[in-house]
Amino acid sequence: MFASPYPDVEIPEVPLHEYLFGGLAEEDLDRVAMVDGTSGAETTYRELVARIDALAGWLAAHGVGPGTTLGLMCPNVPAFAVVFHGILRTGAAVTTVNSLYTAEETGRQLADAGATWLFTVSPFLDRAEPAAGEAGIPPERVVVLDGGPSPSGAAHPSLGEALSAGLHAPDVEVDPHAVAVLPYSSGTSGTPKGVMLSHYNLVANVAQGRPLLGVTAQDTLLAVLPFFHIYGLTMLVNAAFLQRARLVTMPKFDLAEFLRITQDHRCTYLFIAPPIAVALAKHPLVEQYDLSSVRVAFSGAAPLDAALGEGVAARLGCAMLQGYGMTELSPASHIMPLSEAGRMPLDSVGVTVPNTQCKLLDPATDEEIPLPPAEKGPEAVSAPGQLLVRGPQVMLGYLNRPDATAATIDPDGFLRTGDIATVRADGVVTIVDRLKELIKYKGYQIAPAELEAVLLTHPQIADAAVIGVRADDGEEVPKAFVVRQPGAQLGDEDVMAFVAEHVAPFKKVRAVEFLDAIPKSSSGKILRRELRAAERG
Structure with a gap:
């Protein structure tokens, strides 16, 4: 087991509203809290x-x-x-x-x-x-x-x-331990479930991130990451309000508008996801705007490639950070501290946040993986294992889903993330793979089981499976494997159009392959690893 290298922080047992606004000083009342980036109001x-x-x-x-x-x-x-x-x-x-x-x-x-x-x-x-x-x-x-x-x-x-x-x-x-927000997440598999996050969970995660993120009352944060997602809600809305910072809202991402708002409102802290990082590092339009106000860019929601992050830092002349979490963790369990920007490996997710313990379990045996011995130096790395997290930010559980909750949180309070990580002797954590079946597309999570359920409602489809595959631009996209009903005349465009009618745009199936049968275990579970292996081979 390993913990944060940072000391524990105080987490008051109060409702979120009281934590964020109860201590507002008279001199803060007339500070600007929010700016509508579109209108300037x-x-x-x-x-x-x-x-x-x-x-x-x-x-x-x-x-x-x-x-x-x-x-x-x-x-x-x-x-x-x-x-x-x-x-x-x-x-x-x-x-x-x-x-x-x-x-x-x-x-x-x-x-x-x-x-x-x-x-x-x-x-x-x-x-x-x-x-x-x-x-x-x-x-x-x-x-x-x-x-x-x-x-x-x-x-x-x-x-x-x-x-x-x-x-x-x-x-x-x-009651600080009552449910405050119910975002929906697929966890490590399955269809979306209501994640019960309490006031205390949300208060805790803001308090835990505070000493690492380095947001101050002088900062102006650009809020393009959706507030409906717990990343945007905790790291932008709540963290900004606690620090009495200024939050500039943006209803949807458009690169030119993103750059204009950053320039015109002199934004200092950008919370982004990897697709935005790609644009900031490579798009020629960036050169047409004055982004000199930006001091920090922080990426989350999906893994950020180190070279891409370094490209953003070099082009904007800012510190580049990365973090890790999931909806079930309110969301942050690991953050790269601002004080370590440029020194900590950018392909890592930083260190465990305060008041939090972690352990790595061997994916095959569930045995705990030992930490690298200190005598091998601070950069010695452990064997990879599934990352488990315990702390005050861990959800109460899934709404009306006791079985799913028990499968995710063990009796000792550790949450199974479904991600495979390593940890260095100095506490730096890197996500190297994942056990979970979720597809990550432009920072959004897509549950294969949800798309499979949609596909099976088509009268000409006898069976179906979905996995994530890499597109030409490097993004992971959903690919459907479909078994037609006997005599059905069904093409790949028909399948993609059908799914698109029933799901949000980011969930659309973007590739289709027709099979005679879907590989399954003796218990009837889809063997997605066989489909992935065939795709790679």
């Missing part, structure tokens, strides 16, 4: 807290409180933070929905989470309305943040109405 900390309290008061007056779950399907705009923290202020929980989800996927998540409200924006109503209907959420509980018209003509309340009602935040005791 600013929101101060004073305005932000007032709006959070006003929304909490309106929701409480409508019966929202502990035990209630509300959906939030919204791009990165300042109102997201108002709604998210306004809901938590009542003691209720939020299930954040991927902005790219179809109506079908959204409705499934809302129903599974038990959501009784949905907050969204008018451009999403064509998906949000049928999804809410499927989950049994009435129109009067679908709140449209921007107050735009409904394509169905239904009457929905707006965020403006809620804020102008003039109701005070409720006097409610919020």
Whole structure:
């Protein structure tokens, strides 16, 4: 077992709202908390807290409180933070929905989470309305943040109405160990499951990252990573607010707009994923903008190649960092400290965060792998093993899935990540492979089982399996292996078009191969390793 080289930090047992905003000093109230990167509109900390309290008061007056779950399907705009923290202020929980989800996927998540409200924006109503209907959420509980018209003509309340009602935040005791947010994750395999993260989990992870990330009140953070993802929610929204930094929101990635916002708002800290790193390192458009304000770029959500990271650092003249985590870890378990930028290997994920213990298990035997002996020097490396993590950021479990929870968190509280790692004698961790079946495409996770379930609904498909394969640009993409029904006339374009109708764009199948049979074990489990081996060979 190994722990963080950093000392433990204090983790107060308080609700997230109190942790982030309870200590706001008078001189911080008029600091800018958020900027709409598109319009330039600013929101101060004073305005932000007032709006959070006003929304909490309106929701409480409508019966929202502990035990209630509300959906939030919204791009990165300042109102997201108002709604998210306004809901938590009542003691209720939020299930954040991927902005790219179809109506079908959204409705499934809302129903599974038990959501009784949905907050969204008018451009999403064509998906949000049928999804809410499927989950049994009435129109009067679908709140449209921007107050735009409904394509169905239904009457929905707006965020403006809620804020102008003039109701005070409720006097409610919020249990720090109650569920605060329910993002959905596929874990190491299977279809998406609700990940129960408590206020304490979220408070802990912000506190754990604070001494390593080096974000200060003078920083301006560009927020393009989606807030619905726990990476964006914890590392951007919550971490920025705790430090009284300035957060500039960007609803979707567009390189020219990303560069313009970075230049015009003098952004100092960029949280990115590897596809953005590729553009920053290689795209000629970058040369047309003044990015001299950037002091740090931090990559997460998928592995970053060391040469690519070094290319970003050299081109922008900034420190380049990388971290590791998963939704079930709130999300961070490993972070490259800013103080070690340029000295720590960039293909590593840094060190274990404070208050956290890890161990590596032999993938074949589950025996614990010994640490490299100190006498071999700080850079001596262990044998590879599955990384297990224990700490205050580990989820409460999967919603209504005790079996999946027990398979992921062992009796000692260690969470099996499904990733294979090594650790150096000095504590530096590197992810080298993975056991889990998830496909990582542009930072998004895709569960093969979810796509296989969609494929099997096609009347001309008898059986199917999905694995991740490398595309020409190096991205991992879903490839479907399909067994046709006897006599079926089905082409690869037909298969890809069918899947695209039922899933978010990032989940689309991008290659198809037809087989006579899908390889399976005696128990009926798909042998994806055989498909991967055939693909490589």
